[in-house]
Amino acid sequence: MSEPTFEAASKELEQIVERLERGDAGIDELTKLWERGEELYRICAEKLEGVRGKIEELSRTAGES
């Protein structure tokens, strides 16, 4: 599976938390959910830290053609 976007990851993380808080997950599922949640947290946190965006310029003549 390719790494999800921040948006997708944080959404999935929230869904997992809701699922856990409902308390209807079985023991095996509980472990899987928790591990997935931790992985999603790591993905989100990495995306927030240290990543710098790019600022590019469209060629200036673009508007004049």
Added chain:
Amino acid sequence: MKVEATEVDGRKVYTVRAFNKGVATWLNRLPTLWVEGEVTELRRQDRWASVFFTLKDPEDGACLAAQMPRGQFDALQLGLADGERVHVFGRAELYEQRGELRLKVLTIERFGLGAHLAALERLKAALAAEGLFATARKQPLPRFPRLIGLVTGNDAAAKRDVLTHIVQRFPPANVLVAETYVQGPRAAVSIATAIGDLCRRGADVIVLARGGGSFEDLLPFSDERVVRAVASCTVPVVSAVGHEQDTPLCDLAADVRASTPTAAARIVVPDIEELREQLERVRTALHRGAHRASERHAQRLTSAHERLRRAPLLALERKRARLDTLHARLGALSPVATLERGYAIVRGDDGVIRSTEQVEPGDAVSIRVADGSFGATAE
């Protein structure tokens, strides 16, 4: 004035001078009138007797050379710049020396604010009737834009404001900047083209930023071409043009209106600090959720175990209770209680004596009272 022709080999021939003079004379019969256009190529020098400029039709670029005596031009104190729209009062005239048509200008008026406003109102009403400003058309902004398109002037403080605030607020933001003219006659086309270019380059939100300016400066942002480009843009557009009180038409067509370029930055990207806090909150909730869920499982297990452990004892106790009940009922049937109240049981050789018939005087009997027995002799 009569233009004389000479006869050469049987045909009438005019000199250039005479021809020009003839045309000039004919042109002089045309009325003096108002012409509307944009001032371009304005040429004025102190040593010249006249000021020259070209009047250009903003729609299709048709041009008309114009000339005005410098004294009169200076007296108007218009401070005209290239690209300004004006009403010119004058009449057609031929510059005979060069055979060129030009407009001899008597006076110039800046295309009035009132006229602009009226034209703007007409356009606004027409575009509104088409539904271009309808709320139903508004697109929601992406929560995390992948590529932000920024349309702005090249040296504009607006550009710096937006970029600085975007990067401060959300360092991972990617921005593609399209520099355009943001005022003057070329601005509208330039802005509309840039919006399309940014869309094609994959921007998923576009910010239109321009700092404050005069009413005329901001006019390109009310130009029909810009408004249509904003309305038909496939990705959401945030309009941040001028100051709070300005409402260029592109603001109405945009999906979100920002009061200033700085506000646009706040609207278009999330705050990384808030995101971090939110992420930590979700993680805490994850831990708490997982903990609670496993705790619940553990409790269920413990209580099941407890019940299992107590089950045999419980069963035993229940049996003992049943036995006690039986014993009590047995006790109720025993004669001891009756003996204690003072009754006695008398036995003879043949068992319990219930009648006088069963004894003769001298018979030995056994008497049973509550705490024991003793012998006796019947009389």
